[in-house]
Amino acid sequence: MKKLLSILTLLWIIPNAQANNWCxxxxxxxxxxxxxxxxxxxxxxxxxxxxxxxxxxxxxxxxxxxxxxxxxxxxxxGHIAQFYEVAKQKYQDLDKYSQEYVVLTSILGGFITELSTEEVSIITPVLIEILSYLPxxxxxxxxxxxxxxxxxxxxxxxxxxxxxxxxxxxxxxxxxxxxxxxxxxxxxxxxxxxxxxxxxxxxxxxxxxxxxxxxxxxxxxxxxxxxxxxxxxxxxxxxxxxxxxxxxxxxxxxxxxxxxxxxxxxxxxxxxxxxxxxxxxxxxxxLYPMPLFEQHPSSSSAISHIGYSEISDLLDIRFKHGGGYRYHNVPSQVWDSFYWSTSHGSYFNRNIKDKYAFEKIED
The missing domain is CATH 3.40.50.1820 (Alpha/Beta hydrolase fold, catalytic domain)
Incomplete structure (x- = not known):
C-alpha cells in the first residue's frame, strides 16, 4: 500500500513540476x-x-x-470602405479604358502588385490624391x-x-x-x-x-x-x-x-x-526574459531554484534565504557546469559569486 501511495505521489508531482516550469x-x-x-x-x-x-x-x-x-x-x-468611397467619386469622371481606371480597379481588387511597369508609373499621384481625403x-x-x-x-x-x-x-x-x-x-x-x-x-x-x-x-x-x-x-x-x-x-x-x-x-x-x-x-x-527560477529546482541547502537563457546569457538563482538574483553575461559553459554540479552552492561560491554583474529581481 505504501509503495502504491509513493507511485501515485510521484505521478502527481512530475506533471505538476512540469506545469510549473513549462512557461x-x-x-x-x-x-x-x-x-x-x-x-x-x-x-x-x-x-x-x-x-x-x-x-x-x-x-x-x-x-x-x-x-x-x-x-x-x-x-x-474600415480602411477599404473609406478608400472605396473616395475612389468611386473619381470613377464617375474616368473613362473605363483609361490607365487611371485600371489602377483604381486593381488597387480595390487587391491586384496592385500585378500592374505593368507603365501602369505603376501613375500609382503615386492617384494614391496621394485619394489618401489625402481619407479621414x-x-x-x-x-x-x-x-x-x-x-x-x-x-x-x-x-x-x-x-x-x-x-x-x-x-x-x-x-x-x-x-x-x-x-x-x-x-x-x-x-x-x-x-x-x-x-x-x-x-x-x-x-x-x-x-x-x-x-x-x-x-x-x-x-x-x-x-x-x-x-x-x-x-x-x-x-x-x-x-x-x-x-x-x-x-x-x-x-x-x-x-x-x-x-x-x-x-x-x-x-x-x-x-x-x-x-x-x-x-x-x-x-528581448528580455522574465525571471527563470521555475526552470529547475535545486537540492542545495542554500539555493532553491535556478534557470538560464542561452540567447541572453542570463542566469537566475533563487536563494532559500535572500531572494532571487539575475547574473548577466554568464557563458553557456558555466551554466552547464553549474547545472550538472553535485553541489550548486559550492559551485556558485567558487565560480559565479563576485564574478558576474548581478541584480536582485525577486524579494
Missing part, C-alpha cells in the same frame, strides 16, 4: 506572427504565411522554432484588430520570444498591437510583459511614421524596418503620411514592378531577406 522553459524559442497589409487577399495571406515559414527555416536557424508562423487575417474593412480611422475598434490581439496573446502564453512581421499597411495594425499588448498583457506566471518585454516588431515596406509607436520609441532595440527604395506604393505615401524613409537600395524586379510584394520583392530576394533576418535576429537577442 520558463520556452524563453529561448522564436515565434513569428504575421500582420498582413491592407489589400492582401485571403489566399495571399495563406501564401505569405508559407513564405515566412520558409524564410524562418532558411535564415533564422540559430533560434529554436516554437512552431509554424502564425497570424490573424485582417480584412481592413482618421480607429484601428482598435475593428473586429479584425481584436481577433489579432486575442490570437497574439494566446501565443504569448507560450512564453516564447515573439516577433511581429508586418507588411505595408499592416504596420499601422502592428503599431497598435504592440502598444496595446505591452501595456496590458500578463504571462501565465503572473509576470507583466511591460517589465520583461518578450515581444518585438519587424516592419517591412512601412507607410507608418514610426516603427512601433511609443513602444518602438522606448525600446529601439526591439524594432526594425526595411523598405525598398524602388517600392512605388510606399513612395506614394511617404511624403503624404510622413512614413519612415526607404532604407534599402533595391534593383528592379521583373516579377514585381511595384517593388512592394512581401514575397517577390522582399522575402524571395536574398539581399533583402538577409537584412530582414539580421534585424529579426537582433530583435530576438535583445
Amino acid at each position: 520558463e522553459s520556452n524563453i529561448d524559442k522564436l515565434q513569428l506572427f504575421y500582420v498582413n497589409g491592407m489589400y492582401t487577399t485571403p489566399s495571399g495571406f495563406v501564401s505569405n504565411i508559407k513564405d515566412l515559414d520558409d524564410f524562418q527555416d532558411s535564415y533564422l536557424t540559430q533560434f529554436r522554432k516554437n512552431g509554424v508562423v502564425e497570424g490573424s487575417y485582417n480584412r481592413y474593412e 482618421d480611422h480607429a484601428i482598435e475598434s475593428e473586429v479584425d484588430f481584436q481577433n489579432a490581439s486575442i490570437r497574439l496573446k494566446s501565443l504569448l502564453s507560450d512564453c516564447t520570444r515573439t516577433v511581429l512581421i508586418c507588411h505595408s499597411q499592416g504596420n499601422f495594425y502592428a503599431n497598435a498591437l504592440v502598444n496595446e499588448i505591452v501595456n496590458t498583457y500578463t504571462y501565465p506566471n503572473g509576470i507583466r510583459l511591460s517589465d520583461y518585454p518578450m515581444l518585438g516588431m519587424m516592419s517591412i515596406a512601412s507607410p507608418a511614421s514610426s516603427v512601433g509607436g511609443n513602444f518602438g520609441h522606448n525600446n529601439p532595440s526591439l524594432v526594425g524596418v526595411l523598405t525598398n527604395n524602388n517600392d512605388i506604393v510606399m513612395a506614394a505615401v511617404q511624403d503624404l503620411l510622413g512614413a519612415v524613409p526607404a532604407n534599402y537600395d533595391a534593383v528592379d524586379n521583373l516579377l514585381d514592378a511595384t517593388g512592394h510584394s512581401l514575397a517577390d520583392s522582399y522575402l524571395h530576394l536574398h539581399g533583402q531577406a538577409s537584412v530582414i533576418a539580421s534585424k529579426v535576429s537582433s530583435i530576438t537577442t535583445n
